[in-house]
Amino acid sequence: MVREIIGRISDLSDRGYGVLEAGDIKIEVPGALPGELVRVKVGRKKLGRIIDIIERNPARILPPCPYVGMCGGCLWQDVSYSEQLRLKQMIIEKIFERIIGEFDIADIIPAQNIFGYRGKMEFIFSGSPESLTVGLRTLGRYDRVVDIHSCWLQNQLANIVLQEFRQKLSLLGYKPYNIITHRGFLRYLVIRSSFYENSCLVNIVTTSERKLDIDILVQDTYADTVIWSTSDSLADVAMGEIRAVHGRGYIYEKALGYVFRVYPYAFYQTNPVQAEVLFDFVRKMAGGGERALDLYCGIGTIALIVSDNFSEIIGIEIEKSAVKAAQENAEMNDVDNVRFIEGKVEEKIWDINKKIDVVFVDPPRAGIHKRALKAIIDLKPDKIVYVSCNPRSQAEDITHFLANGYSIRNIQPIDMLPHTPHIENICVLEKT
Numbered sequence: 001m002v003r004e005i006i007g008r009i010s011d012l013s014d015r016g017y018g019v020l021e022a023g024d025i026k027i028e029v030p031g032a033l034p035g036e037l038v039r040v041k042v043g044r045k046k047l048g049r050i051i052d053i054i055e056r057n058p059a060r061i062l063p064p065c066p067y068v069g070m071c072g073g074c075l076w077q078d079v080s081y082s083e084q085l086r087l088k089q090m091i092i093e094k095i096f097e098r099i100i101g102e103f104d105i106a107d108i109i110p111a112q113n114i115f116g117y118r119g120k121m122e123f124i125f126s127g128s129p130e131s132l133t134v135g136l137r138t139l140g141r142y143d144r145v146v147d148i149h150s151c152w153l154q155n156q157l158a159n160i161v162l163q164e165f166r167q168k169l170s171l172l173g174y175k176p177y178n179i180i181t182h183r184g185f186l187r188y189l190v191i192r193s194s195f196y197e198n199s200c201l202v203n204i205v206t207t208s209e210r211k212l213d214i215d216i217l218v219q220d221t222y223a224d225t226v227i228w229s230t231s232d233s234l235a236d237v238a239m240g241e242i243r244a245v246h247g248r249g250y251i252y253e254k255a256l257g258y259v260f261r262v263y264p265y266a267f268y269q270t271n272p273v274q275a276e277v278l279f280d281f282v283r284k285m286a287g288g289g290e291r292a293l294d295l296y297c298g299i300g301t302i303a304l305i306v307s308d309n310f311s312e313i314i315g316i317e318i319e320k321s322a323v324k325a326a327q328e329n330a331e332m333n334d335v336d337n338v339r340f341i342e343g344k345v346e347e348k349i350w351d352i353n354k355k356i357d358v359v360f361v362d363p364p365r366a367g368i369h370k371r372a373l374k375a376i377i378d379l380k381p382d383k384i385v386y387v388s389c390n391p392r393s394q395a396e397d398i399t400h401f402l403a404n405g406y407s408i409r410n411i412q413p414i415d416m417l418p419h420t421p422h423i424e425n426i427c428v429l430e431k432t
Helices: 081-096 156-172 272-286 301-305 320-332 345-351 370-379 391-402
Strands: 003-012 018-022 025-029 037-042 048-055 120-127 132-137 145-147 186-194 199-206 225-230 241-246 251-255 258-262 289-295 310-317 338-342 358-361 383-388 406-414 424-431
Touching: 003 025, 003 048, 003 081, 018 037, 025 037, 025 048, 081 391, 081 406, 120 145, 120 156, 132 156, 156 186, 156 199, 186 251, 199 251, 251 272, 258 301, 258 320, 272 301, 272 358, 272 383, 272 406, 272 424, 289 301, 289 345, 289 370, 301 320, 301 338, 310 320, 310 345, 320 338, 345 370, 358 370, 370 391, 383 391, 391 406, 391 424
Parallel strands: 199 225, 289 310, 289 358, 310 338, 358 383
Antiparallel strands: 003 018, 003 037, 018 025, 037 048, 120 132, 120 186, 132 145, 186 199, 225 241, 251 258, 383 424, 406 424
16 A cells, blocks of 8 residues: 655665654665655555655765756765765674674774775666667566666766667667566667776677667777677566677776686676775785685685785685686686585585685675585684675674674775765674
8 A cells, every 4th residue: 555654754774764753664775774754655665756845964965966856876975975984984883783793893894985986887778669768667666667878887988878779779669678577679779888998898688589780889889899689588687698798798897916717607896996996995805825715706806816925715606607617717817726616605615624714705795605604613714704685684694603703803995886875894803
């Protein structure tokens, strides 16, 4: 049942959403700030959508982007950056105040660039062949798309490429995919930007109902690589089977002197410039030793960056293509003391029967798999360096380490995604 209510935002949730208390019910309101009096429409899952801000927080500013409040990309672009940092610090402290023990939380490290920082954007096709929409989901709606002609989160070249492929695909008259009827052809336009080379990779994800005229699309393009992928999955995920590649098929990024080959579906930190700050902190906190374990290692970024600190590093990663990229990256950077194992972390980690000095872990948002968590504890490493894009699941995992003889040495939040409530957090634990 959908209803409208007026109320004052009393707090921020762990997700960075405003909290509105209506009787015994707490409603989370994306984009609302503490102290604001708002009129919201309340839908399912106790989520509210702002209709009007009656009394505004003084930290509100005029945003440069015309789509703020419509798409879900920038909940906080109309909030001063200093206030964004203060709110993120507050969220981290709120999450970790539940953990018993003595430890300090460092001040969040600000982003070097607050606009044009994203290395990857996933745009959605909608509309009709006569009026093609390319953009992001409307805030709070899975079935509507905001038509975006330029996004302030990606760089200028990526915005040129966005406009270029919007025009080309519009002229070709393809039918966009409908998420409700599951009919249509065009699904996603994914743009990956290399900040190292100032180049772009475009991945057009479609259904398999027909062939994409990629030979036409690659003519006179600003993109260095154009890829066609297909997916008939009902899931709203911008991934598919690669059917055609024009160009070399990947981009390069560089961090702390190491160059990384990044394939279309490989994970690399969304903010490549700020990633160097994160990697530098991880390397400094790691110390050294005989042997390290890098779990959920992806394309081998952390393993390679800390390789000088250890005699041997073992990485475990489930994605076959990521393991291939990690091996290529090791060879390209002349690093010969790392090896990568393909498979589920919670399964392959049990095969490790050597003394491990340091475990690096950068898991998906859900956190460390319970079996992997138990295996790490059984390995008894001297130190655990836990990188997380979801401090809530990270804090839950940390309670298990604390209950098994570890203590927190450092907690360092980093702002990787300005104008959003997302926080990257690093926690260093030591065996006591």
